[in-house]
Amino acid sequence: MKKLNKKRQSLNSGWYYLNEENNEWQKATVPGFIHLDLLNNEEIQDPFFGKNELDLKWIEEKNWIYKLYFTPEDVIFNHENILIRFDGVDTYADIFINGKKILTTNNMFHPWFAEIKSYLRSSENELIVKFRSPINEVRSKMRSLNYELPAENDQAGNTSPHTRKAPYHYGWDWGPSFVSSGIWKDVTLLGYSGWYVENISIVNSDLYNGNAELLVEVNIFSNVEELIQIIISEPKTKTKEIFEIEIRKGNNALQQKILMIKPELWWPRGHGEQPLYNFTIKIESKTNIYEQVKRLGIRKVLINREADERGESFAIYVNNTPIFAKGANWIPGDSFTTRMTGKDYECLLDTAAKANMNMLRVWGGGIYEPDHFYELCDEIGIMVWQDFMFACSMYPADDKFLKSVDKEARYQVNRLKSYACIMLWCGNNEIASGWISWGWKEKLPDSVWKDYDILFHHLLPSICHELDPGRLYWPSSPGHSLILPKEDQIYGRGDNHYWGVWHGGDSFEAFEENVGRFMSEYGMQSLPSLNTIMTFANKEDLHIDSEVMNAHQKASLGTGNLIKYIEDHYTMNGNFESTVILSQIMQAQAIKSAVESHRRNMPFCMGTLYWQFNDCWPAISWSSIDYEGNWKALHYLAKRFFDSTLISLIEKDEMIDIYLVNDIKKEYSAQLFTRLYRFDGTLIFEKKMDIDVKSYSSDIILSVNKNELIGQDDPSEVFMKCDLLSNNKIISSNNYFFIKAKDLKIPKAKFEFDNKKINEKYLITIKAYSFIYQLHISAKNAKGIFSDNYFEMLPNEVVTIEFNPTELSDVKNGQIFYEIHTIYELMN
Ligand code: BMA
Numbered sequence: 001m002k003k004l005n006k007k008r009q010s011l012n013s014g015w016y017y018l019n020e021e022n023n024e025w026q027k028a029t030v031p032g033f034i035h036l037d038l039l040n041n042e043e044i045q046d047p048f049f050g051k052n053e054l055d056l057k058w059i060e061e062k063n064w065i066y067k068l069y070f071t072p073e074d075v076i077f078n079h080e081n082i083l084i085r086f087d088g089v090d091t092y093a094d095i096f097i098n099g100k101k102i103l104t105t106n107n108m109f110h111p112w113f114a115e116i117k118s119y120l121r122s123s124e125n126e127l128i129v130k131f132r133s134p135i136n137e138v139r140s141k142m143r144s145l146n147y148e149l150p151a152e153n154d155q156a157g158n159t160s161p162h163t164r165k166a167p168y169h170y171g172w173d174w175g176p177s178f179v180s181s182g183i184w185k186d187v188t189l190l191g192y193s194g195w196y197v198e199n200i201s202i203v204n205s206d207l208y209n210g211n212a213e214l215l216v217e218v219n220i221f222s223n224v225e226e227l228i229q230i231i232i233s234e235p236k237t238k239t240k241e242i243f244e245i246e247i248r249k250g251n252n253a254l255q256q257k258i259l260m261i262k263p264e265l266w267w268p269r270g271h272g273e274q275p276l277y278n279f280t281i282k283i284e285s286k287t288n289i290y291e292q293v294k295r296l297g298i299r300k301v302l303i304n305r306e307a308d309e310r311g312e313s314f315a316i317y318v319n320n321t322p323i324f325a326k327g328a329n330w331i332p333g334d335s336f337t338t339r340m341t342g343k344d345y346e347c348l349l350d351t352a353a354k355a356n357m358n359m360l361r362v363w364g365g366g367i368y369e370p371d372h373f374y375e376l377c378d379e380i381g382i383m384v385w386q387d388f389m390f391a392c393s394m395y396p397a398d399d400k401f402l403k404s405v406d407k408e409a410r411y412q413v414n415r416l417k418s419y420a421c422i423m424l425w426c427g428n429n430e431i432a433s434g435w436i437s438w439g440w441k442e443k444l445p446d447s448v449w450k451d452y453d454i455l456f457h458h459l460l461p462s463i464c465h466e467l468d469p470g471r472l473y474w475p476s477s478p479g480h481s482l483i484l485p486k487e488d489q490i491y492g493r494g495d496n497h498y499w500g501v502w503h504g505g506d507s508f509e510a511f512e513e514n515v516g517r518f519m520s521e522y523g524m525q526s527l528p529s530l531n532t533i534m535t536f537a538n539k540e541d542l543h544i545d546s547e548v549m550n551a552h553q554k555a556s557l558g559t560g561n562l563i564k565y566i567e568d569h570y571t572m573n574g575n576f577e578s579t580v581i582l583s584q585i586m587q588a589q590a591i592k593s594a595v596e597s598h599r600r601n602m603p604f605c606m607g608t609l610y611w612q613f614n615d616c617w618p619a620i621s622w623s624s625i626d627y628e629g630n631w632k633a634l635h636y637l638a639k640r641f642f643d644s645t646l647i648s649l650i651e652k653d654e655m656i657d658i659y660l661v662n663d664i665k666k667e668y669s670a671q672l673f674t675r676l677y678r679f680d681g682t683l684i685f686e687k688k689m690d691i692d693v694k695s696y697s698s699d700i701i702l703s704v705n706k707n708e709l710i711g712q713d714d715p716s717e718v719f720m721k722c723d724l725l726s727n728n729k730i731i732s733s734n735n736y737f738f739i740k741a742k743d744l745k746i747p748k749a750k751f752e753f754d755n756k757k758i759n760e761k762y763l764i765t766i767k768a769y770s771f772i773y774q775l776h777i778s779a780k781n782a783k784g785i786f787s788d789n790y791f792e793m794l795p796n797e798v799v800t801i802e803f804n805p806t807e808l809s810d811v812k813n814g815q816i817f818y819e820i821h822t823i824y825e826l827m828n
Contacts, residue, residue: 007073007075007076007079007190007191007192008076008188008189008190008191009072009073009076009188009189009190009191010186010187010188010189011030011068011070011084011127011187011188011189012030012031012186012187013030014068014069014070015027015028015029015030015066015067015068015183016028016066016067016068017034017037017064017065017066017067018064018065018066018067019038019043019064020062020063020064021062022043025067026041026043027040027041028066029338030066030068030182030183030186030187031087031088031182031183031184031185031186031338032182032183032184032336032338032339033090033178033180033181033182033184033336033338034059034064034131034180034181034182035047035056035059035178035180035336036182036336036338036339037182038059044056044059047176047178047335048176048335048535048536048617048618049535049536050536050537050538050541050548050551051547051548051551053176053177053178053551054551056178057156057177059178059179059180060133060134060135060156060178060179060180060181061133061135061136062133063130063131063132063133064130064131064181065128065129065130065131066128066129066131066183067126067127067128067129068126068127068187069124069125069126069127070124070125070127070189071122071123071124071125072120072122072125072189072191074122075191076189076190076191077120077122077191078191079117079191079192079193080117080192080193080194080223081115081117081191081192081193081196081223082115082116082117082120082189082190082191082192083113083114083115083116083189083190083191083192083196084097084102084113084114084116084127084187084188084189084190085111085112085113085186085187085188085189085190086103086105086111086112086113086183086185086187087111087185087186087187087188088108088109088111088183088184088185088186089103089105089108089112089129089183089184090108090165090166090180090181090182090183090184091105091106091107091108091134091163091164091165091181092105092106092131092132092133092134092137092163092181093105093129093130093131093132093181094129094130094132095112095114095127095128095129095130096126096127096128096130097114097116097119097120097125097126097127097128098119098120098121098125098126099126100119102114102116102119106163106164106400106404107164107165107404107407107408108164108165108166108184109164109367109368109389109408109411109412110407110408110411110412111185111411129183131181131182133181134159134163134165134179134181135156135157135159135179137163138159138162138163139157139159141162142158142159142162147443147444147445147448149161149162149393149394149395149396149444149448150393150394150434150438150440150443150444151167151170151392151393152392152393152438153167153168153170153171153172153173153365153392154167154170154171154177154393155170155171155177156170156171156177156179159179160393161393161394161395161396162396162401164389164401164404164405164408165179166332166365166366166367166389167364167365167366167389167390167391167392167393168331168332168335168365168366168616169335171554172331172365172554173554173555173556174331174554174555174612174615174616174619174621174622174623175331175335175554175615175616175617175619176335176554176617176619178335178336180336182338184337184338185338193287193288194222194223194224194226194285194287194288195220195221195222195223195224195226195228195247195252195285195288196220196221196290197218197219197220197283197290197292198219198220198221198251199217199218199219199414199415200216200217200218200219200281200292200294201216201217201294201414201417201418202214202215202216202217202279202294202296202418203215203217203417203418203468203470204296204297204298204299204300204420205300205469205470206300206470207265207298207299207300207319210262211259211260211261211262211263212259212260212263212298213257213258213259213260214257214258214259214260214296215255215256215257216230216232216241216255216256216257216258216281217253217254217255217256217414218230218252218253218254218281218283219251219252219253219254219414220247220251220252220254220283221250221251221252222247222248222249222250222252223249224247224249225246225247225248225249226246226247226285226286226287227244227245227246227247227285227286228244228245228246228247228283228284228285229242229243229244229283229284229285230242230243230244230245230254230256230281230282230283231280231281231282231283231284232256232258232279232280232281232282233279233280233282234260234277234278234279234280235278236277237260237261237262237263237277238261239258239259239260239261239279241256241258243256247285260277260298263275263277263298264298265298265299265319266297266298266299266378266381266420267299267318267319267381268318268323268358268359268381268382268383269353269358269380269381269382270356270358270381270644270663270664271318271321271323271358271381271664271665274297274378274379274380274381274420275297275298276295276296276297276378276379276420277295277296277297277298278293278294278295279293279294279295279296280292280293281293281294294418295375295378296418296420297378297419297420297421298420299318299319299420300317300318300319300320301316301317301318301423301424301470301471302316302317302320303315303316303317303423303424303472303474304316304317304322305494310492310604311490311491311492311493311517312480312492312493312494312517313517313603313606314493314494314495314517314518314606314607315517315518315603315606315607316359316383316423316606316607318383321665322603322606322696323358323383323606324599324602324603324606324607324608324663325358325359325383325385325518325606325607325608325609326356326357326358326359326595326599326607326608326609326642326663327352327357327358327359327360327361327382327383327608327609327610327613327642328352328357328360328361328609328610328611328612328613328624328638329360329361329363329520329521329609329610329611329612329613330360330361330362330363330366330369330612330613330614331363331365331366331612331613331614331615331616332366332367332369332616333345333348333614333616334616334617335616335617337367342372345370345372345373345376346376347629347806348613348614348625348629349373349376349377349380349382350380351625351629351631351635352382352613353380353381353382354639354785355624355635355638355639355642356638356639356642356643356644357382357638357642358381358382358383359382359383359384359385359423359607359609360377360382360383360384360385360609360613361384361385361387361477361520361609362384362385362386362387363387363391363429363612364387364388364389364390364391364426364428364429364477365389365391365392365429366389367389368386368389368412368415368416371415374416374419374421374422375419377419377421378419378420378421381421382421383421383422383423384419384421384422384423385423385424385426385477385520385609386416386422386423386424386425386426387426387427387428387429387477388409388412388425388426388427388428388460390427390428390429390431390455390456391428391429391430391431392429392430392431392434393431393434394431394434394435394440394444394448394451394452395431395451395452395455396451397450397451397452397454397455402454402455402459405455405459405460406459406463409459409460409463409464410463410467413425413463413464413467413468414467417467417468417471422471423471423472424471424472424473424474425460425464425468425471425472425473425474426473426474426475426476426477426479427455427456427460427461427473427474427475427476428456428475428476428477429476429477430476430477430478430497431452431456431476432452432456432475432476432478432479432485432488433476433478433488433489433497435448435449435452436485436486436487436488437488452484453484456475456476457475457483457484460473460475461473461475461482474494474495477495477497477520477521478494478495478496478497478516478520478521479494479495480493480494481493481494489516490516491514491515491516492516492517493516493517494516494517494518495516495517495518495519495520495607496514496516496517496518496519496520496521497520497521497522497611498511498514498516498519498521498522498594499521499522499523500514501522501524501590501594502523502524502525502557502561502565502622503557505561505564507568508589508590508593508594509593511590511593511594511597512593512597512650515597515598515601515604515605516605517604517605517606517607518605518606518607518608519594519598519605519607519608519609520607520609521609521610521611522591522594522610522611523591523610523611523612523622524565524586524587524590524591524622525555525561525562525583525587525620525621525622526562526583526584526586526587526588526620526621526622526632526633526634527562527579527580527583527584527620528580528615528618528619528620528621528623528626528627528628528630528632529580529626529628529630529632529778530577530580531628531630531783532618532626532627532628532630533549533580533618535618535627535628536548536552536618537549537552542576543576544559544563544576544579545559549620552617552618552619552620553619553620554619554621555620555621559620562583562620565586565590566579566582566583566586567742568740569586569589569740569741569742570582570585570586570741570742570823570826570827571742571827571828572827573825573826573827573828575826578821578825578826578827581633581776581821581826582826582827584632584633584634585633585774585776585790585823585826587622587632587633587634588632588633588634588636588637588790589637591610591624591634591637591638592637592641594608594610595608595610595638595641595642596641596646596648596650597650599641599646599648599661599663599698600648600650600659600661600698601698602661602663602696602698603696603698610622610624610634610638612624613625614627615627624638628783629783629806630783631785631789633776633789633790636786636788636789636790637790640732640733643731643732644662644663644664644666645660645661645662645693645724645731645732646659646660646661646662646732646734647659647660647661647672647722647723647724647732647733647734648661648734649720649722649734649736651706651736651738654705654706654707655703655704655705655706656703656704656705656706656709656720656736657700657702657703658672658674658700658701658702658703658704658722659698659699659700659701660672660691660693660697660698660699660701660724661697661698662693662694662695662696662697662698663696664695664696665695665696666693666695667692667693667694667695668692668693668726669690669691669692669693669726670690670691670692670693670724670725670726670731671688671689671690671691671724671725671726672687672688672689672691672701672702672722672723672724672725673686673687673688673721673722673723673724673725674686674687674688674689674702674704674720674721674722675687675720675721675722675723676709676710676713676718676719676720676721677718677719677720677721677771677794678713678717678718679717679718679719679745679746679747679770679771680717680747680771680795681771681794681795681796684711684713684718685709687702689701689702691724693724693726706738710738714745715738715739716738716739716743716744716745717744717745718738719735719736719737719738719792720735720736720737720738721733721734721735721736721792722734722735722736735792741773741774741823741827742827744773746771746773746823746824746827747770747771747824748770748824749768749770749772749775749822749823749824749825750768750769750770751766751767751768751769751770751772751775751793751820751822752766752767752769753765753766753767753818753820755816755818757814761802762802762803762804762805762816763800763801763802763803764777764786764800764801764802764803764818765798765799765800765801766793766798766799766800766801766820767796767797767798768793768794768795768796768797768798769795769796770795771792771793771794771795772792772793772822772824773792773822773823773824774790774791774792774822774823774826775789775790775791775792775793775820775821775822776789776790776820776821776822777789777801777818777819777820778818778819778821779803779805779816779817779818779819780816780817780818780819781810781811781815781816781817782803782805782807782808782810782811782816783805783806783807784803784804784805784806784807785803785804785806786801786802786803786804787801787802787803787804788801789801803816803818
């Protein structure tokens with residue numbers, strides 16, 4: 001009888017770690033990090049609380065030892081070969097089995113294997129992982145160089161560029177510095193005889209006449225020479241291919257093209273469905289049999305870069321259709337990602353989908369995300385811009401470093417290339433900009449730029465072209481060409497990071513003047529919700545410049561810059577909770593103006609990803625959802641401004657231009673209602689227009705002269721309201737105020753509200769008796785999402801909002817307590 005080729009035994013449980021301080025072995029969790037083990041064993045306090053981060057620097061200076069005793073299962077031990085596989089070791093460790101060294105690790109981003117049959121006992125075995133401090137490890141190398149590689153976010157002695165470890169572990173301008181060590185992915189024992197399969201990928205490179213051409217690649221490691229048969233099948237499209245191949249001793253890379261007849265196509269969300277096909281790949285030889293199922297979305301991807309009179313386009317085409325990319329930049333969801341569950345990923349990605357996003361950029365200062373992340377993106381149609389993990393630093397390019405990066409990149413490209421969601425590979429975040437514009441080239445020898453050239457213009461592109469020729473390799477974000485750049489970002493070519501607002505102190509209007517072909521970063525800070533602040537602060541810390549609040553603000557310009565932007569638009573009343581909400585309203589308005597400028601400029605601009613989607617700890621940052629998963633005002637607004645149809649208003653030379661943007665293939669008739677109201681509710685202007693909504697369009701559908709419109713009225717007491725309706729349903733709605741919120745004569749908010757649970761739905765009905773600017777509703781004892789939030793109401797208007805709870809643990813007798821704030825009391 002044929003044996004199933006490979007048997008696995010998890011070695012995740014039963015680990016201990018040694019704290020040299022107290023010389024006692026303690027229970028450890030694998031996958032995990034030393035900080036989490038110390039926390040679980042109450043050897044340290046919560047690293048996120050108060051200013052605790054600063055007291056934990058000693059952990060990264062120490063060496064840590066992990067130990068496991070295990071007995072191999074008979075089915076494994078009886079195999080001819082036994083491998084131990086560490087899916088991830090962070091970072092510098094020597095690994096021993098029964099006293100014999102089997103591995104020395106130096107890169108957290110690829111797995112480590114060792115053949116251990118000759119060292120293994122059928123009875124108990126001792127596995128030891130000795131971590132060396134990632135900081136001390138590189139100090140001597142750093143001393144031997146006569147320059148220091150820049151690493152401006154690094155709070156651990158600028159050691160990070162020398163280590164293939166998540167850059168953000170060393171600290172970032174939104175995250176703490178915890179340079180942890182740990183066995184951060186699964187440990188497995190694998191028994192095999194003859195050969196084993198290292199990797200299988202299926203890449204859909206092209207479509208011809210509705211048929212898909214697929215490239216199947218199978219990587220087999222073999223200790224024998226024998227004939228194997230590979231059977232690839234997919235029942236729905238009746239795809240079946242069988243081929244035979246003689247494998248040799250060592251690594252075997254097998255490639256086979258197959259054709260899939262008339263598959264249904266995968267689309268980014270908003271543009272169509274996300275059908276996924278299950279391919280079974282069965283590999284058989286005389287003695288062995290192996291089977292794996294791979295899920296695949298079929299689509300054709302092209303990043304269209306075509307010269308035109310304004311430069312060169314940068315537009316994603318999926319299935320020959322232009323896709324306007326809408327979304328944000330994704331950072332790791334925790335400083336210690338091993339405690340993120342599958343459910344956490346599902347909630348985060350669902351949150352992106354709920355805000356009508358269709359793209360996330362996996363930013364280069366974090367980690368290559370686990371398969372579950374990309375599987376979910378395939379399922380829900382979120383496109384991924386995938387950076388390699390290099391950010392805001394110059395990196396070495398000695399042989400050892402390049403070899404390590406080579407292994408990492410090959411592993412990651414092979415692992416990820418079957419996912420439909422990945423649109424492109426990008427070499428790094430902002431390093432070319434750093435060299436050219438941040439004063440680095442003036443300080444550092446030219447050899448550092450040569451190293452950059454080797455890494456990002458030779459090594460990584462050659463790996464991408466070899467392993468995944470169908471996808472674009474884009475050297476750096478922002479970037480304007482494939483060759484080593486001589487100048488920093490160009491508006492008109494490639495992708496742009498616009499930081500004039502926030503870092504440069506520009507006002508929101510500047511977003512309109514800085515629109516590129518693909519806006520991959522721009523942002524504005526805000527505070528997280530009060531509930532989130534209470535997870536790290538005590539009542540006495542609730543001051544905007546308390547030491548604890550400052551410990552959770554990592555940006556160089558600090559909270560002062562945030563206050564400057566709030567005060568530019570709103571009047572602060574000194575109350576801490578008001579500041580929290582005002583900061584979020586300000587952030588939301590900033591990003592709304594940016595995204596609307598980008599969308600109005602379609603098709604010149606074909607993508608907008610704000611900085612940043614999420615947080616890795618509870619902090620003041622640029623995120624739109626905080627560490628606890630609470631939606632900030634920005635996330636509620638994103639749902640509106642990322643909707644496929646958008647009404648957007650912009651003032652230019654006394655004219656108010658009303659744009660209608662539609663970024664999908666859909667034509668329909670609609671009516672535009674343009675109205676001017678006084679705050680007391682009087683309608684002073686109204687115009688109704690019939691409109692044909694066109695596919696993929698951004699047009700001015702109405703221009704009105706501001707002065708004629710306002711006439712004798714006071715601009716501080718009126719606002720414009722535009723509603724686009726189709727079949728009596730509001731498709732898009734936008735309000736326009738002629739002057740800043742702090743200069744408006746907003747009346748005292750008068751309203752009442754009532755909440756009921758009807759058919760399992762939590763409904764809140766609000767009746768306004770005055771004009772209400774920016775109504776904000778929150779639940780005091782529950783977590784969840786409101787069907788709408790941060791909106792305006794006219795006197796006598798009634799709205800019903802639904803609350804979708806995600807956590808009800810503090811709710812007694814089904815009673816949820818809501819609180820409503822409005823700009824009036826936040827500013828008075
Ligand atoms: C961009 C990012 C990050 C940073 C953010 C805010 O440059 O790439 O490095 O966190 O700005 O400063």
